[in-house]
Amino acid sequence: MTISERAPAGPQETDPFDAALIAFVSGRRPFERLVKDLCALAAERESGLAHLSARLQDFIDLGRIPYDLAVLLYQDVAQAGAEPAAPDTPAAVPEPADGDIQRKVDAVVLQALVGQFKDLRKGKASRAPEPERQLDAALASFRGARARHDARNAAAGTPRAYEPAPATPERNLVGHMLRERFVLDAVLGRGGMGVVYRAVDRRRLEAQARRPYVAVKLLGGNFRAHPDAVRAMEAEARRTQELPHPNIVTVHDFDRDGDHVFMVMELLEGRSLDAVLADKALGFAGSAAAYRAVGELCAGLALAHARGVVHADLKPGNLFLCADGTLKILDFGIASAARDEGGFDGSTLDAMTPVYASPERMRGDPRDPRDDVYALGCLVHMMMSGRHPFGRMSALEAIDNELEPEPLPQLRPAEQAAVRAALAFEAEDRLADAFAFLEASGWQV
Known part of the structure; x- marks a missing residue:
């Protein structure tokens, strides 16, 4: 498009081309409707395209529309006018699908915003000078438009691949x-x-x-x-x-x-369970507070299992004892975000602690609520006796050494039986999930 000729608007009334463009810029007219209106206005004048070129140039100079969008408008109107229209009939414009129009507009706006941001960043004067604060505005517009563009592509099944950030040395970010x-x-x-x-x-x-x-x-x-x-x-x-x-x-x-x-x-006030168990002076193991904590662990875990979520890395470091005695389960998801999230296996990120992992997890089998039940059995022993049921050996080591967990005499018979079933080395002999543990043990939550 050659945007050079000028056709000034009348002094007393708004130029009809300007009115159509203003309606579009203000959001009152969609793009496809704007093209139709400009085609009709250009067809009514002998020098319609030249007049449109001049009006678009003014809008570019005033910063009201990006240059690339003006080019797109001019080209669409010129192309529609290439075939003569019937007498007294507005020039016909092809009716592209709404999605095609939106993608075309998004792409052009993105190109314009990128160019504007690059010019501002480099201090170029190829366009009218703009205040420094418009650098931030241009960047914000670019990011917003890019996000919309990427979202449309993702919804259409062609997501943009983002490069992972490079590994950087850990540093203390206090104050950041x-x-x-x-x-x-x-x-x-x-x-x-x-x-x-x-x-x-x-x-x-x-x-x-x-x-x-x-x-x-x-x-x-x-x-x-x-x-x-x-x-x-x-x-x-x-x-x-x-x-x-x-x-x-x-x-x-x-x-x-x-x-x-x-x-x-949420910010929790208290201590992680591993710190509480390590502080023997607290006398937590085997206490009423420990019994209550086991029940709360089972309650939270039962909800997760009911929703189809497996923690897969239960251990004292992922449990938190709040100042009021409430137990909270932390770090759901690294292992449980695994294979049903697109093939990613959380074990590749070391999201597994061998001394609390079931034999199946150690072998790399697909995760299952019974993996959490095995860890639960280990945690009950830790909270009620202060000791790991197999002397901190992994499940596979315990199998090789033919170990059996020690009894927990402070528990009722049904509770002891449930803990033994939770620690079964064969998955089919183990309780199905945390709710099954609660039902079998009758643990008071």
């Missing part, structure tokens, strides 16, 4: 702010996938909430480079959000900021 909202305040712990921080939620702070803190779990440097790790953490967040239960940690959100991938959770 994520998404202009979460200020990392202190390290709470480190696990197989990353680091958990206490963070100040600025939104809660601004709302004068009494509890402005949340927990933020950041994916570790090596895992950021793993092609499936981000998807695994997102699956963990989504699955946990689908498990509302007082004995399962609450997950608020999943997000990323640059190369930082993180999950936002």
Whole structure:
């Protein structure tokens, strides 16, 4: 398109081409309707295309439409006018499918925004000077348009492949702010996938909430480079959000900021179960509080199994004893996000602890609720006696050494029988899930 000739609008009334373009820019007229209207207006004038070219140039100069979108409009109108229209009949415009129109507009807007952002970033003066603050606006527009474009492609079955972030050395991020909202305040712990921080939620702070803190779990440097790790953490967040239960940690959100991938959770006050068991002075093992904690573990796990979710890495480090005595299950999803999430096996991320893993998990078999039941049997022994049922040997080592778990005399006969059934080395001899354990044992929740 040669946008050079000018045909100024009348001084007393709005030019009809301008009116059509303004209606489109303000969102009151869809793109396909705009093309029809411009075709009709161009057909009414002897120099209709030249006049349209001039009006489009003015809109470009004023920053009201991107250059590439103006080119698209001009080309569509010119193409429609190539075949003579019948007398007194507006020029005919082919009727493309709505999806085709939307994809074409998205692609053109993306190209225009990319060009605008590059020019602003490089300080070019190829277009009218713009304030520095428009750099941020251009970037925001580009990101929004790109996300819409990618979402449409994903819905059509052609998702864009995102390159994983490169592995970077771990560093202390205390004081760092994520998404202009979460200020990392202190390290709470480190696990197989990353680091958990206490963070100040600025939104809660601004709302004068009494509890402005949340927990933020950041994916570790090596895992950021793993092609499936981000998807695994997102699956963990989504699955946990689908498990509302007082004995399962609450997950608020999943997000990323640059190369930082993180999950936002409720901040728990207390200690992890492994720390509680290690502190012999507390006298937790075998206490009434331990008995109650077993019941709460079973209750939370029963809900997960009822929803078809297997934790697959139950251990004291993934359980948390709150200050009020409530037990919370943490870290759902890395292993449970496995094969039904597209072929990803969480065991490749070391999301398994051998001394609590069932024989099937050790052999690499598909996960099953009975894997959690085996870990549950080990945890009951830890909480009621302070000792692992097989001296911290893995299930396969215990089988080779023909070991049997010690009895737990403080439990009722039905409870002891249920624990023995939970620790059966053969899957078919083991209780089916946590609900079956509760029913067989009669454990008081």
